[in-house]
Amino acid sequence: MTQPLIKLEDISFSYPGRAATLERLNLELHPNERLCISGPNGIGKSTLLHIIVGLLKPDAGRVYAFGSQRVSERDFHEVRRLAGLVFQDPDDQLFCPTVAEDIAFGPLNLGKSKTETLTIVDQILDRFELTHLRERITHKLSGGEKRLVTLAAVMAMEPRVLLLDEPSNGLDEATTERLVEILTSLPQSMILISHDAHFRSKIATRSQSLIDGRLEDFDPKCKHAKP
Amino acid sequence: MQTEVRQLSSTVFSVGHLDPRIRIIAVAAFAVVVVSLNSFWALGLAVCLSALTLPFSRLPVATTLKRMAGMDGFILLILVMLPFTMPGQTWFTLFGFAASWEGLWRALQIAMKANAIVLMLLTMIGSMETVTLGQALHRLKVPETLVQLLLFTVRYVDVLRDEYLRSRVAMKARGFRPANSIHSYKSFGYLVGMMLIKAMERSERVLNAMKCRGFAGRWPHLDVMLFKVHDWIFTGFAIGFLLVLIWVNLQ
Numbered sequence: 001m002t003q004p005l006i007k008l009e010d011i012s013f014s015y016p017g018r019a020a021t022l023e024r025l026n027l028e029l030h031p032n033e034r035l036c037i038s039g040p041n042g043i044g045k046s047t048l049l050h051i052i053v054g055l056l057k058p059d060a061g062r063v064y065a066f067g068s069q070r071v072s073e074r075d076f077h078e079v080r081r082l083a084g085l086v087f088q089d090p091d092d093q094l095f096c097p098t099v100a101e102d103i104a105f106g107p108l109n110l111g112k113s114k115t116e117t118l119t120i121v122d123q124i125l126d127r128f129e130l131t132h133l134r135e136r137i138t139h140k141l142s143g144g145e146k147r148l149v150t151l152a153a154v155m156a157m158e159p160r161v162l163l164l165d166e167p168s169n170g171l172d173e174a175t176t177e178r179l180v181e182i183l184t185s186l187p188q189s190m191i192l193i194s195h196d197a198h199f200r201s202k203i204a205t206r207s208q209s210l211i212d213g214r215l216e217d218f219d220p221k222c223k224h225a226k227p
Numbered sequence: 228m229q230t231e232v233r234q235l236s237s238t239v240f241s242v243g244h245l246d247p248r249i250r251i252i253a254v255a256a257f258a259v260v261v262v263s264l265n266s267f268w269a270l271g272l273a274v275c276l277s278a279l280t281l282p283f284s285r286l287p288v289a290t291t292l293k294r295m296a297g298m299d300g301f302i303l304l305i306l307v308m309l310p311f312t313m314p315g316q317t318w319f320t321l322f323g324f325a326a327s328w329e330g331l332w333r334a335l336q337i338a339m340k341a342n343a344i345v346l347m348l349l350t351m352i353g354s355m356e357t358v359t360l361g362q363a364l365h366r367l368k369v370p371e372t373l374v375q376l377l378l379f380t381v382r383y384v385d386v387l388r389d390e391y392l393r394s395r396v397a398m399k400a401r402g403f404r405p406a407n408s409i410h411s412y413k414s415f416g417y418l419v420g421m422m423l424i425k426a427m428e429r430s431e432r433v434l435n436a437m438k439c440r441g442f443a444g445r446w447p448h449l450d451v452m453l454f455k456v457h458d459w460i461f462t463g464f465a466i467g468f469l470l471v472l473i474w475v476n477l478q
Contacts, residue, residue, distance in 0.1 A: 050435070053439055055439070077441070077443075080438065080439045080440070080441065081441060084439070085436075085439045087432065087435075087436050089432070091386050091429075092429060092433050092435075093433075093436040095379070095382055095433050095436065095437065097357075097358040097361075097381060097382055098358065101358075104447070105437075105440055105447065106440040108447030109440060109441030109442055109443065109447060110441055137358075138382070139382060139385050139386060153440070157440060157441070
C-alpha cells in the first residue's frame with residue numbers, strides 16, 4: 001500500500017471549558033482518494049480540517065503530512081500550500097476586493113512574479129469557466145459564484161490535497177451539479193465534509209462518520225445515498 | 228466599472244486616464260493652496276477650475292452637485308452665524324444682534340473654499356474605485372496598516388450590514404418594535420454586542436484563511452501603475468494652474 005498523504009495518529013482535542021471534541025482520532029488519506037466525512041453539527045469536523053493544516057494545535061497525538069511529521073508553525077507553512085483548505089463560509093475566504101486579486105493572493109505569497117501570477121489567474125479562471133468574473137468585486141458575487149471562486153483561489157496554489165468544508169452548503173442544484181463535475185474531474189485527493197448524503201455519494205470513494213470524537217467507517221442509511 | 232468607464236471615454240480625455248497617484252497628489256496640493264487663498268478673484272477662479280473638471284470626471288452632474296450640497300448642509304449653520312459673531316462694520320441688525328460685513332465676507336470665503344475643494348475631491352478621487360484608491364495610497368507610502376484597514380472596510384462593510392439587517396428582520400419576525408423602553412434598549416444592546424462578537428470571530432476566520440494561502444504579514448499587490456506621458460502633461464498643467472491661483476491672490 002502506498003504511503004498516506006495525510007495521517008493523523010491518536011489526535012485528541014478539546015476547546016477550553018468543553019468536553020473533548022476529538023479523542024484519540026485516527027485518519028488516513030491516500031493518493032487518488034476522495035474521503036467524505038459526515039457527522040452531526042458541532043461534532044468537530046471543521047476542527048479536524050483545521051488541525052490538519054495547523055490552524056489548531058491538538059492536545060495530544062501526531063500529524064503526518066506529505067511524508068513527515070508536522071509540529072511547529074513553520075512545518076505547517078508547507079502543509080498549507082500542499083493541502084488547500086476551502087472554508088465553510090466563502091465570505092471568510094474572499095477577502096481581496098476583486099476576484100483576480102483574490103486568486104492572485106496565494107501565488108503572490110508563494111513568491112511568484114506578477115507575470116507568472118497573472119498567467120496562473122487566467123488559466124484557473126479559464127479552467128473553471130469563470131473568466132467573466134475576473135474584475136468583479138468579490139462581495140457582489142452570488143453564493144454559487146463565491147463558492148466556485150474560493151475553490152479556484154485554492155487551486156491556484158496547485159495543492160496536492162483539497163480539504164473542503166461543506167462545499168455544497170447553500171448552493172442551488174445546478175451549481176451543486178457543476179461543483180460535483182469539477183471535483184470529480186480533479187486529480188487531487190480530497191477530504192470533504194458534507195451533510196448532503198446525495199452530494200457525498202456522487203463524490204466519495206470512501207465515507208467515514210465522526211462519532212464520539214472518532215472516525216468510523218460509514219454505510220449510508222438513506223437508500224438514495226447508496227452508490 | 229473603472230474599465231467600462233475607461234472604454235467609453237477612450238477617445239476623449241477623462242480623469243480616469245490619469246495615474247491614481249497624481250490625482251491624489253493634485254487634489255492634496257489644490258486643497259492646501261485654496262485653503263490659504265483670501266482674494267475673491269482667486270477663490271472664484273478656484274471654484275471655476277473645480278467646476279471645469281466635472282465634465283472630465285464622467286460623473287453624473289446632478290448627483291455630484293447634490294453630494295456637494297450635502298456637504299454645504301453641514302457648514303450652513305457656521306456660515307449663518309459668522310456675520311453675527313465677527314466684530315466689524317454693521318451690515319444690519321436682527322433682534323438687537325448686529326451682523327457685520329466682515330463676517331459676511333468671511334462666510335462667503337469659507338463657502339467658496341469648501342465647495343471648490345469638495346468638488347475637486349469628488350471629481351478627481353470620488354470617480355476612483357476604492358480599491359484603486361487603496362493601492363494608490365499604498366504606492367504613495369501611506370502606512371500598510373492604514374491601507375489594509377481601508378481595503379478590509381470596503382470588503383466587509385456590506386457583510387456586516389447584511390448581518391445587521393438579518394438580525395433586525397429576525398427581531399421583527401418575533402414581534403420586536405423599537406420603543407422607548409428598557410426592553411428595546413437592552414435588545415439593541417444585545418444586537419450591537421452580538422455584531423461585535425461575530426465581527427471579531429469573522430476576523431479570526433479571515434486571518435486563518437489568509438494563513439492557509441501563505442500570508443506572512445506582508446500584502447502582495449498585483450496591479451502595475453505606470454506614470455505615462457499624459458500624466459506628466461497633467462502635472463505640468465496642475466502646477467501651472469496652482470501658480471496662477473497664487474499669483475492672482477497676490478495681486
